[in-house]
Amino acid sequence: MKVVVLDYAVGNVFSIVNAFRRLGADAVLSFKAGAFDSADAVVLPGVGSYPAAMSRLETLRSYLDGIVGSKPILGICLGLQLFFEESLEGGAPVRGLGYLSGRVVPLPPSVKRPHMGWNQVFNIGSSELLEGVPDGSFFYFAHSFYASTSGEPVKAFTDYGVRFPSVVESGGLYGTQFHPEKSGRVGRIVLENFLRIARR
Amino acid sequence: MLAKRIIPCLDVKDGRVVKGIKFRNLRDAGDPVEQAAIYEEQGADELVFLDISASIDKRRTVVELVRRVAEVLFIPFTVGGGIRTVEDIYSVLRAGADKVSINTAAVQSPKLVEEASAEFGSQCIVVAIDAARLEAESWEVYIYSGTRPTGLNAVEWARKVEELGAGEILLTSIDADGTQRGYDVELTRRVSESVSIPVIASGGAGTPFHVYQVLTEGRADAALMASVLHYGMFTVRGLKKYLRERGVPVRTA
Numbered sequence: 096m097k098v099v100v101l102d103y104a105v106g107n108v109f110s111i112v113n114a115f116r117r118l119g120a121d122a123v124l125s126f127k128a129g130a131f132d133s134a135d136a137v138v139l140p141g142v143g144s145y146p147a148a149m150s151r152l153e154t155l156r157s158y159l160d161g162i163v164g165s166k167p168i169l170g171i172c173l174g175l176q177l178f179f180e181e182s183l184e185g186g187a188p189v190r191g192l193g194y195l196s197g198r199v200v201p202l203p204p205s206v207k208r209p210h211m212g213w214n215q216v217f218n219i220g221s222s223e224l225l226e227g228v229p230d231g232s233f234f235y236f237a238h239s240f241y242a243s244t245s246g247e248p249v250k251a252f253t254d255y256g257v258r259f260p261s262v263v264e265s266g267g268l269y270g271t272q273f274h275p276e277k278s279g280r281v282g283r284i285v286l287e288n289f290l291r292i293a294r295r
Numbered sequence: 296m297l298a299k300r301i302i303p304c305l306d307v308k309d310g311r312v313v314k315g316i317k318f319r320n321l322r323d324a325g326d327p328v329e330q331a332a333i334y335e336e337q338g339a340d341e342l343v344f345l346d347i348s349a350s351i352d353k354r355r356t357v358v359e360l361v362r363r364v365a366e367v368l369f370i371p372f373t374v375g376g377g378i379r380t381v382e383d384i385y386s387v388l389r390a391g392a393d394k395v396s397i398n399t400a401a402v403q404s405p406k407l408v409e410e411a412s413a414e415f416g417s418q419c420i421v422v423a424i425d426a427a428r429l430e431a432e433s434w435e436v437y438i439y440s441g442t443r444p445t446g447l448n449a450v451e452w453a454r455k456v457e458e459l460g461a462g463e464i465l466l467t468s469i470d471a472d473g474t475q476r477g478y479d480v481e482l483t484r485r486v487s488e489s490v491s492i493p494v495i496a497s498g499g500a501g502t503p504f505h506v507y508q509v510l511t512e513g514r515a516d517a518a519l520m521a522s523v524l525h526y527g528m529f530t531v532r533g534l535k536k537y538l539r540e541r542g543v544p545v546r547t548a
Contacts (some may be wrong), residue, residue: 106415109365109391117366144416204491207516209418209462211493213298213340213546233298233546235371235420237393237462255297277371277393279335279548 096290098122099134103151104143104173111171114276120290126151126261131158136293141172141274145184145240148173149191156192157269162269163194164267167293172238175263175270179242194268197244206256208239214253216261216273222250224262224269224288232281234261234273241272273285298546299510300517300540301531302339302495303524305330308348310356316470318527331364331372334524337531338353339370339546342464342500343519347377353377358390365391375465384411396465398423399438402445402452404455405459412460421495422461424449426482427469434468434482441469449482450489457490463521464494471499478505483513495519503529503537510543 098115099106102124115122115138122138123130131137137159139148152159162168170178181188182199191199202208213233219225241259248265252258253272263270269289275282306314311325321329344364346357357465361374361460374442375396384395401408402423412420425441426434434449453464466486468479478499487494496515500506506518523529529537535545 105388106419107365107388107391109362109389110393113366113391114369142416144413156419207491207493209492210297211418211463212516215296233548237371239417247434252324274371277369279369283368 096120096294097133097135098138098290098293099130099136100124100138101152101155102126103139103148106140106142108140109220111138113274114283115287115290118286126155128155128158132160134162136167136169136289137149137162139168139170139174139177140172142172145176145182145191146189147174148177149201150152150180152177152192159192160178165267167267167289169289170268170270171276172272172274175191175272176240176242176269178263178270179244182240188229193249195242195244195263195265197242199240200243201240202259210236210238210255212236214255214273216251216253219251219262223264223292224271224285226288227284228281233278234275234281235277236270236273238272296544297542298340299340299515300495301506301519301534301545302341302343302519303334303339303531304343304345304497304519304521305347305529306347306521307360308346309350310360312519313347313524316525317440317523327360328363328367331368334531335368335370338535339531340517340546341370342368342372344372344374354383354386356374358386361387361390361392366479375421375423380408381407381410381414383417384420388415394419394421394463396421396423398425401456402436402438402447405455408459408461410455412462417460417462420461421463421465423465423467424452424456425467425469428479428482432485433462434485437469441472450485453486453490457492461492463492464490465497466494467497468499472497473522474499475501477501478509478513478515478518480513483509483515487514487516493517501528503534506534507538507541508542510538
């Protein structure tokens with residue numbers, strides 16, 4: 096099982112690579128077009144800023160587009176947000192990958208930002224990633240923006256000043272607004288579920 | 296609901312824990328990996344490693360420590376102590392830390408906070424503020440481990456670092472630190488009400504009530520503690536049970 100974590104930004108990408116390795120996967124950090132061929136699954140990690148990540152991803156864009164639907168892609172935090180059409184992070188709208196409809200907007204000023212720490216994830220019944228995770232479990236979040244969207248891809252939500260999607264799943268795309276690699280026991284279940292999805 | 300966080304702090308020197316758990320039968324009391332794993336298992340929400348070494352190859356030993364801890368830990372952790380440059384931050388994050396905490400360098404070079412949060416994201420930049428009470432309603436910021444006054448007002452400095460892009464404030468009361476007679480609730484409330492980023496209260500924890508007090512009256516988003524946990528005066532698990540029974544939202548692991 097080869098998991099390729101796309102190395103598009105500076106930050107703690109070690110933890111996600113390491114978490115997959117501990118679960119028995121052959122996880123590597125890469126930013127080469129060739130990495131997609133041998134990958135069984137791809138991860139967009141939750142580091143860096145939206146504009147920087149999109150501009151770096153531009154060179155790999157066609158390869159990424161090519162695997163949507165055939166190889167599972169896990170987007171974590173910023174990674175989830177990249178699935179959507181555009182983001183307001185950085186002021187002016189920046190185009191995203193556009194795989195899912197919706198835009199990324201700031202959390203309301205009525206709450207402290209970043210949304211930092213452990214919060215509950217609800218309505219997790221229909222999510223593949225959350226299989227075996229009790230409803231209302233706590234996961235670790237660290238973000239100031241969220242994906243404003245609705246409908247079928249939203250598999251679970253979290254409340255923080257606003258109700259936002261904390262898990263999305265649609266046609267081979269899997270996204271978590273929280274960091275499973277930092278979310279203790281329940282986070283580990285999410286990563287195991289993703290590996291199980293990638294294996295079938 | 297967003298949970299209030301309980302954060303044990305471990306002091307490390309040259310890659311070894313020098314202020315950490317004392318009450319359990321540890322195979323190696325100086326091993327940061329073993330100590331981190333115990334706190335994660337107890338239900339700690341995050342960990343802070345404060346590096347107090349002054350050696351020339353400090354950065355190398357810190358990076359090595361971070362790498363080893365990141366290999367076993369499934370909860371976030373912050374590294375502080377002697378972080379002075381963007382390169383320091385880069386190497387610590389790259390090795391697997393989730394956040395860095397900047398103290399003296401932030402005061403001496405506020406631009407560092409600005410650059411680091413732009414480059415790595417606000418969520419991984421914590422500014423540590425050590426403050427001592429001057430008079431009834433005023434606190435002064437100190438640097439160099441609380442030894443040098445800066446003339447800065449703590450509440451104003453907190454607002455400033457938020458503006459510079461800090462994602463979180465780790466606020467330590469120099470007066471309360473080490474006394475085990477309770478946090479400086481007033482200082483914490485003042486700072487927490489003046490900024491819109493999370494505030495971690497530190498210094499003075501002696502009983503579960505003190506923690507309750509700073510998380511409610513003090514409006515802290517998280518409470519950091521060291522000796523009370525290291526000496527087993529109470530455990531993270533016991534503390535969380537106490538808080539939950541009093542209506543404070545905490546994570547049940």
